[in-house]
Amino acid sequence: xxxxxxxxxxxxLVIDMQRDFLPGGALAVNGGDTILPGINAASARFEHVIxxxxxxxxxxxxxxxxxxxxxxPRGTLVSTPEGRSILHLPYGIQELWPDHCIQGTAGAELHHxxxxxxxxxxxxxxxxxxxxxxxxxxxxxxxTPTGLAGYLRERGITRLFFSGLAYDFCVGFSAxxxxxxxxxxxxxxxxxxxxDLPGSIQAxxxxxxxxxxxxxxxxxxxxx
Ligand code: VGL
Ligand code: ZN
Numbered sequence: 001x002x003x004x005x006x007x008x009x010x011x012x013l014v015i016d017m018q019r020d021f022l023p024g025g026a027l028a029v030n031g032g033d034t035i036l037p038g039i040n041a042a043s044a045r046f047e048h049v050i051x052x053x054x055x056x057x058x059x060x061x062x063x064x065x066x067x068x069x070x071x072x073p074r075g076t077l078v079s080t081p082e083g084r085s086i087l088h089l090p091y092g093i094q095e096l097w098p099d100h101c102i103q104g105t106a107g108a109e110l111h112h113x114x115x116x117x118x119x120x121x122x123x124x125x126x127x128x129x130x131x132x133x134x135x136x137x138x139x140x141x142x143x144t145p146t147g148l149a150g151y152l153r154e155r156g157i158t159r160l161f162f163s164g165l166a167y168d169f170c171v172g173f174s175a176x177x178x179x180x181x182x183x184x185x186x187x188x189x190x191x192x193x194x195x196d197l198p199g200s201i202q203a204x205x206x207x208x209x210x211x212x213x214x215x216x217x218x219x220x221x222x223x224x
Contacts, residue, residue: 010161011046012042013136015052016170017032018107018108019108029166032193033111034193043118048155050121050122051121051122052123056103056127061130061132062096062126063099063100064096064098084197091141123151133146135170160178160186162174166195169195169200172208176208186215187215
């Protein structure tokens with residue numbers, strides 16, 4: 001096994017470990033709670049840790065309930081063969097979700113079981129009502145940067161390790177975007193869990209491979 005020793009130019013990103021994505025939450029990811037101890041342990045090996053927080057206003061464009069009976073529809077609602085609703089928007093296809101991670105609510109809080117007091121930044125995303133943001137770097141319109149790449153570059157961080165939720169959405173999209181922006185990008189697979197919609201894991205695996213993102217196990221992390 002290749003071992004990885006975090007250095008001062010590396011950062012661990014902990015994506016969206018919020019109450020709504022954990023069991024009991026509005027958009028619970030299966031097994032999301034089981035990765036908490038591993039994320040806490042891995043973060044102790046990193047000098048630099050950055051947390052992200054999905055942070056939506058009420059009526060957000062990604063909320064299924066926000067589109068029922070809209071007088072001025074924001075896109076074309078389509079039912080997929082699997083029985084899901086998606087929205088066709090000028091910026092592409094937007095999956096629709098239950099209301100989740102609403103700004104200031106308990107569900108949007110970072111999980112209280114995270115013990116990463118040395119985390120240096122909490123990056124909030126998805127706060128524009130009309131654009132979702134799976135990626136911590138680039139919103140779903142693929143044009144609106146969150147500022148995270150600039151923050152990392154200014155601080156001399158070149159290599160990023162990814163953990164958190166969900167593998168096939170925010171973790172995967174963030175890792176792909178990071179690679180496209182020139183960061184070395186590595187997903188710690190056992191420190192993530194997937195939403196697992198039909199085809200979503202295969203799709204993100206292909207995107208990660210195409211972008212040159214490595215997938216490793218947390219067992220391969222060594223203290224720097
Ligand atoms: C996420 C769906 C909607 C995620 C966020 O964190 O992966 N997924 N919003
Ligand atoms: Zn969201």
